[in-house]
Amino acid sequence: MSGLLDVDRLARWLDAQGLEARLPVSAAPLAGGRSNAMFTVDRGNQRWVLRRPAAVAMPNADAGMVREYRILAALEGTGVPHPAVVALCEDPAVLGRTFYLMERVDGVALTPPPQPLATDRGRVEISRSMAESLARLHAVDWRGRQLADLGRPEGFHERQTERWTRQLRSYEGRELPGVDGVTAWLRGHLPESFTPTLIHGDYHMLNVLIAPEPPGRVVAILDWETATIGDPLLDLAGFCEIWSTSLGDGWGTPDQLIEWYTAARGPGAVSPLGLADLTYYQVLYNFRLTVLLEGIYQRSLRDPTRPAMEDVGARARWNLDRARQLVHLHG
Structure with a gap:
């Protein structure tokens, strides 16, 4: 996937997190990200979105991933509509950059309106x-x-x-x-x-x-x-x-x-x-x-x-x- 996501390495990391361990993993690029890249990830009964820096990333992009994860985690229970975070990975040996996993929300883009x-x-x-x-x-x-x-x-x-x-x-x-x-x-x-x-x-x-x-x-x-x-x-x-x-x-x-x-x-x-x-x-x-x-x-x-x-x-x-x-x- 353009070198941004290795499914086998991702699967081993998901196993280590206890996320639907040892089940098949499927992933696909998700349109919409500009400064960062996103992928849908499916495993067992779980549907997630993975967010990581693009191949040519902004300065301090890895710190930016940690920052985003922290904000989303802090919003839990506030009433602010947001995707719930699942896990954060700061180990570059997995996908080459810091990334995080969040729940896939049942929603659609506003333009054009549904x-x-x-x-x-x-x-x-x-x-x-x-x-x-x-x-x-x-x-x-x-x-x-x-x-x-x-x-x-x-x-x-x-x-x-x-x-x-x-x-x-x-x-x-x-x-x-x-x-x-x-x-x-x-x-x-x-x-x-x-x-x-x-x-x-x-x-x-x-x-x-x-x-x-x-x-x-x-x-x-x-x-x-x-x-x-x-x-x-x-x-x-x-x-x-x-x-x-x-x-x-x-x-x-x-x-x-x-x-x-x-x-x-x-x-x-x-x-x-x-x-x-x-x-x-x-x-x-x-x-x-x-x-x-x-x-x-x-x-x-x-x-x-x-x-x-x-x-x-x-x-x-x-x-x-x-x-x-x-x-x-x-x-």
Whole structure:
């Protein structure tokens, strides 16, 4: 399987974990992963998903797997929809990289929406569930769940522009005109304060699974590689930004999404003052997404196991143009 998964070695590791020991194992690549690779794994009566770094991986990709596993394990019992983790392997002798196993959730991709939910009511149900699921994530007691060292809330915004600028430069790829203007604007418009929460960092329709039958609801949030302790308004603004610009009419306006979100968070959890102008967060979200997508695109050009992801490269440029547009509109 492109050298990323050796079924015999995986079977021996599963035996050692006591996971349906000595039964036949079948595995197949699972579409959807960009920065990382995923495979379905079946053994006996169990159905799992294996997640590991791609052949050409991000820096510190193995530590990223451990981090994702830790977050998913900490979410158990919180009400945040997520796949339950099964086991983590940090031994490179098994598959060459750190990987983890999680339960396969009975859900479907949102795009296109499953036919039973492709109705006005279904779209509203899904939109509301997306907003409420994000609110539940932001309500998690991250200190009580032993996630206090996951990020550094102090100086969170001061570090954002520098961190993502460094990451973009590290690709040593193509020029992206207009980046300097966006980063200069961000440095000049930092929020004065925020209440830190656990944030996903990339919350949108491609990173969730939806129940295949009505009522429309989120059954799992996926791809936790950018999760940290930070400003929840970055998650909220990013969610509203990509949701409203990608799905069109009938999927909830940004105002509706914010209303559902704030109702689920409860009185006083979100400051109306902070919601008054989300422009900074929209610009930062689009800049971050530009950098993330550009990284995926540049790694695809060097990865013999994957085709060049030209669509991802084009989307990176689109998000940068969107950030530039927002800066221009708001001065």
